[in-house]
Amino acid sequence: MSDTTQSGPVLAADGTPLKRSLSRALRRQKIRALMLIAPLLLFVLVTFILPIGDMLFRSVENQIVSETLPRTVVALKSWDATSGETPDEAVYAALAIDLKMAAEAKLHTRVGSRLNYEKPGISSLFRKAGRQVKKWDVENDGPYKARFLDLHKGWGDPDVWSTIQTYSPKFTNGYFLNSADMKKGADGPEWRPEDEQIYWLLLKRTMFMSMAITLSCIALAYPVAWILANLPARTSNMLMILVLLPFWTSLLVRTSAWKVMLQQQGVINDTLVWLGLVGDDARLAMINNQFGTIVTMTHILLPFMILPMYSVMKTIQPTYLRAAKSLGATNWTAFWRVYFPQSVPGIGAGSILVFILSIGYYITPELVGGTKGVFISNRIAYHISTSLNWGLAAALGAILLALVLILYWAYDKIVGIDNVKLG
Amino acid sequence: MADVSNLDAFVEFERVQKSYDGENLVVKDLNLSMPKGEFLTMLGPSGSGKTTCLMMLAGFETATHGDIRLGGTSINNIPPHKRGIGMVFQNYALFPHMTIAENLSFPLEVRKMGKTDREVKVMRALDMVEMGAFGGRRPSQLSGGQQQRIALARALVFEPELVLMDEPLGALDKQLREKMQFEITHLAHRLGITVVYVTHDQTEALTMSDRVAVFEDGRIQQLDPPDKLYEEPQNSFVAQFIGENNTLEGVVKEIKGGTALVQLDNGDLIDAKPVNVSKAGERTRVSIRPERVEFNKDRMPEGAHTLKAEVMEFIYMGDIFRTRLRVAGKDDFFVKTRNAPDQERLVPGQEIEIGWLADDCRALDA
Incomplete structure (x- = not known):
């Protein structure tokens, strides 16, 4: 106690400052914790x-262009893309040297496919030219402009050169513009033609369907979680297994099961036809569309909603409801004014989980979504594995990530992340 | 308990039974009648059925058999929210997502009271429990004692005629508990409300209540004012449960002139007041309060039978002395004496003679 009345830092018994001696004493613990x-x-x-x-x-x-065609990039700098004319001889000469070196290192096809994402057709231009240029003696075989035009008339197209020029910087926002259905024009970003627009639609659809899935999960999970939380432990443990059993079953099995249920010759359609509610020639289309995706994903993600809700509801004591009723509230008022507000953290936690999971879901929409029910993640997968345009896939992924972070931030502002309880 | 249907009864239980599982009765044949304005405590060990009775009165449990009446009308089929009974819960059950003022306003809102009226009533109720400055806080920001006051204010704010309290002071420390005991009783008497109070703390029951109902095994064992309950227990359970008690076992030798002569198991003879014994030869359990035992020869009643005792232990407790004695072959017999200047302090090993007034020593059921 007397230490606190002294001026200056508080000293430990051996004279060292107390702060240092404390941190030394805790260092061991900290190191051990860090190692764990x-x-x-x-x-x-x-x-x-x-x-x-x-x-x-x-x-x-976007380093591939400037690394593979360094001389061309420099020579092309002074060319004015808006002039409508092809570049001069110096640019072609630089291209000849660059392309010969690239072809010897077998890199010319890669830069070709990179530029092909921006302007279809360039890939073959580079492939063909590379094969020929390899045989040239680049020191004295000029003039090159004519020789390139001989190889392929594409080399005389100012658009090709404009594309090379546009994508010559080391970094580009081209992928992001592409993700937003835009492209780099001669004077800044411009919209793609309407028949080429797809990502904006996919993004909107992904958001809408994730929202629909989250809402239907809330509607289905709330009563289930309520029953689980209010039944005696033995019964609720039994029922909990029913909730967890699908959770432990393979995703593919569950998705395929819904295919069996929902398809036109499936269980539900057969039953409806048998009952006479639906004509045999007018079977309902419930799979390979948005409906099928929403139903299936609601089923798959339901446990993620039930579990946080259950764990929150478990902590709401039944005396609150009794107290509300003793104070004169009807069953509904007691629930709505007293029980429900206390269960909101569970709804919040479940909604965040389900929404974030569904916004990036891939397998289920791929299997049951058809063309109308696919998500943006399916497009990402396509660019990763089929078109090999990883830059675009990365940009789409980054947008998705940013979206999730923004939603998380918004949720924190509105509800408060402290109010989220997962258990 | 024959006057179940007397006219001024406000709360009545008539032949009420309750079973949860269809095999065991938790409440067996309960009959109780309370006048308006009474403070009645249901006291008993856990599992004795007292809380079940309270919950039946509040409407959260239904009686398996029998009739519960409030103000003369049967409330068996009236849902809890229409009974208009205020209730204070053991863990207070203050709504955590509402402020204190909102908590108090809640019962008024569901009664569709106007905003200005509500504010006036909430303020009055808060002032009543001296918590006027806390209306904007949340329950989690209050201490246990403060939460307790708010729970009380909330149960009273809609002016119910009957208030139920389910061990409301159980979570408080001793000092606060004693303070709240006085506050609750004073408030109840000042407002003239009828209170049914459940507790397992016998001191609480004795200090607060007009009458105490001692529950055991689903029945009321005794229903009496505190002094009568303490001084004149009707059976061994009540004698044991209320206050400290010395028990000696024996057989009734004879009953003469309102006094029973009891022969203890070791052969000694003592005088007792026959309560649950009617004839010679019955086994009995004799009960005597530690503070009514006398060992000073000068103050001993004339002609009383005395017992030899050996002092085993002397315990100094400040205001009183507790002395453990070996009496009639048992060494758990206690004597309580006041710490007065002329009080003799007994020494372990000392041999003394003890005695008492025959009226203080009650021969109860075995």
């Missing part, structure tokens, strides 16, 4: 932080 979490930290870093960083980088990264 080190494996996880490393794992998260390698499998989560680094890939995300790499993905974000890929969405703007």
Whole structure:
């Protein structure tokens, strides 16, 4: 006690400042704690932080053009793309040198496919030219403009050169513009023609369907969680298994099961036809569309809604309802004014979980979504594995990530993230 | 308990039974009648059925058999929210998502009272429990004692005629509990409300109530004012449960002139007041309060039978002395004496003679 009345830093018994002696005493504990979490930290870093960083980088990264065609890029700088004329001889000469080196290193097709994302047709231009240029003696075989035009008349198209010029900087926002159904025009970003627009629609659809899935999960999960929380422990444990059983079943099995249920020759349609509610020639289309996707994903994500709701409701004591009733509230008022507000954190936690999971869901929409029910994630998968346009996939992924973070931030502002209870 | 249907009864239980599982009765044949304005405590060990009775009165449990009447009308089929009974819960049950003022306003809102009226009443109720400055806080920002006051104010704010309290002071520390005991009783008497109070704390029951109903095994064992309950227990359970008590077992030798002569199991003879014994030869359990035992020869009643006792232990407790004695072969016999200047302090090993007034020593059921 006397220490606190002294001026200056408080000293420990041996004369060292108390703060230092305290931190020394705690250092061992801290190091031990750090070592315990080190494996996880490393794992998260390698499998989560680094890939995300790499993905974000890929969405703007564009070094391939300037690295493969360094001389061409420099020579092309002074060319005015709006003039409508082809560049002069110096640019073609630079291209010849660059392309010969690239072809020898077998890199010319890669830059070709990169530019092909922006202007279809360039890929073959580069492939053909590379094959020929390899045989040239680039020191004395000029003039090159004529030779390139001989190879393919595409080399005389100012649009090709304009594309090379536009994508010559090391970084580009082209992928992001592409994700927003825009492209880099001669004078800044411009909308793509309407028949080429797809991502904006997909994004809106993904948001709408995720919202629909979240809402139907809330509607279905709330009563279930309420029953689970209010039944005696033995019964509720039994019922909990029924909730968890689908959770433990393979995703593919569950999705396929819904296919069996919902298809035109499926269980539900057969039953409806048998009951005479639906004509045999007018069977309902319930799969390979948005309806099928919403039904199936609601079923798959339901446990993620039930579990946080249940754990919150479990903590709401039944005496609150009794107190409300003793104070004169009807059953409904007691529920709505007293029970429901206290269960909101559970709804919030469940909604965040379900919404974020569904916004990035891939397998189920792929299997039961048809063309009308696919999500933006299916498009990402297409660019990753089929079109190999990883930059665009990365940009779409980054937009999705940003969207989730914005929603999370908005939720924190409106409801408060402290109010979210997962257990 | 024959006057169940007397005219001024406000709360009545008539032949009420309750079973949860269809095999065991938790409440067996309960008959009780309370006049308006009474403070009645249901006292008993846990599982004795007292809380079940309270919940039946509040409407959260239905009686398996029998009739519960409030103000002369049967309330068996009236849902809890229409009974107009205020209730204070053990854990207070203040709504955590509402402020204190909103909590108090809640019963008035569901009664469709206007905003200005509500504010006046809420303020009055808060002032009543001296919590006027706390209307804007949340329950979690209050201490246990403060929450207790708010729970009380909330149960009273809609001016019910009957208020039920289910062990409301159980979670408070001793000092606060004693303070709240006085406050609750004073408030109840000042407002003239009828209170049914459930507790397992016998001190609380004795200090607060007009009458106490001692519950055990689903029945009321005794229903009496506190002094009568303490001084004249009707059976061994009540004698044991209320206050401290010394028990000696024996057989009635004879009953003569309102006094029973009891032969203890070791052969000693003592005088007792026959309560639950009617004839010689019955086994009995004799009960005597520690503070009514006398060992000073000068103050001993004339001609009384005395017992030899050996002092085993002397316990100094400040205001009183507790002395443990070996009497009639048992060494759990206690004597309580006041810490007065002339009081003799007994020494372990000392041999003394103890006695008492025959009226203080009650021969109860075995």
